[in-house]
Amino acid sequence: MAVETAILRRNLGRFETAMVVIVMGILTAVFHQRVQRLEAEMDHAAVDLMINQLRTQLLIFQAELAIAGKGARLVDYDGRNPFALMSAVPTNYAGEIDGDRPEQMAPGHWYFDRRDGWIIYRVMNDAYFRSDLPGPGRLRYRLSLDYEDVNSNGRYDAGVDRAWALSVQKLDHYEWTGK
Numbered sequence: 001m002a003v004e005t006a007i008l009r010r011n012l013g014r015f016e017t018a019m020v021v022i023v024m025g026i027l028t029a030v031f032h033q034r035v036q037r038l039e040a041e042m043d044h045a046a047v048d049l050m051i052n053q054l055r056t057q058l059l060i061f062q063a064e065l066a067i068a069g070k071g072a073r074l075v076d077y078d079g080r081n082p083f084a085l086m087s088a089v090p091t092n093y094a095g096e097i098d099g100d101r102p103e104q105m106a107p108g109h110w111y112f113d114r115r116d117g118w119i120i121y122r123v124m125n126d127a128y129f130r131s132d133l134p135g136p137g138r139l140r141y142r143l144s145l146d147y148e149d150v151n152s153n154g155r156y157d158a159g160v161d162r163a164w165a166l167s168v169q170k171l172d173h174y175e176w177t178g179k
Helices: 002-067 071-077
Strands: 092-097 109-113 118-122 129-131 138-150 163-171 174-176
Touching: 002 071, 002 118, 002 138, 002 163, 002 174, 071 163, 092 163
Parallel strands: 092 109
Antiparallel strands: 109 118, 118 138, 129 174, 138 163
16 A cells, blocks of 8 residues: 555656646746737837837928028938938947848848838837738838929929928838737
């Protein structure tokens, strides 16, 4: 009887150990998923914050042009790099490149494509992000001239159309998912 009890205790110990390992594995998987979701939410918030900072900087820049009597120069900034207008660029701004090469850019970084005039952000976590763009997850924006298209030809014509502002425009559909 004493031998049977010792065997039963030893087997029960192994069973308990196996259960602890299984429960810890499940808790680790759930924790990892929650951390990834929080990273995606932080990434989304950081993108929104940067776009708002760029828009605010544009308002200040446009006010400075207007005060200096150079409001007509807005046209010169269509498709330009808005980070160049900032007094201090963010630490996750990687600079200017020629062409959209997201696989060469570190996740969580902004860069400016000189060739196409795009502001691009490489998403940190693709698991909670969807876009129509092929390749790594990224967002594309453009500094665009807002104007009244007087002659309705779909493009700005100096001397005919009236430019009134610069804005940061989203170029592609994307969404942050909650999976």
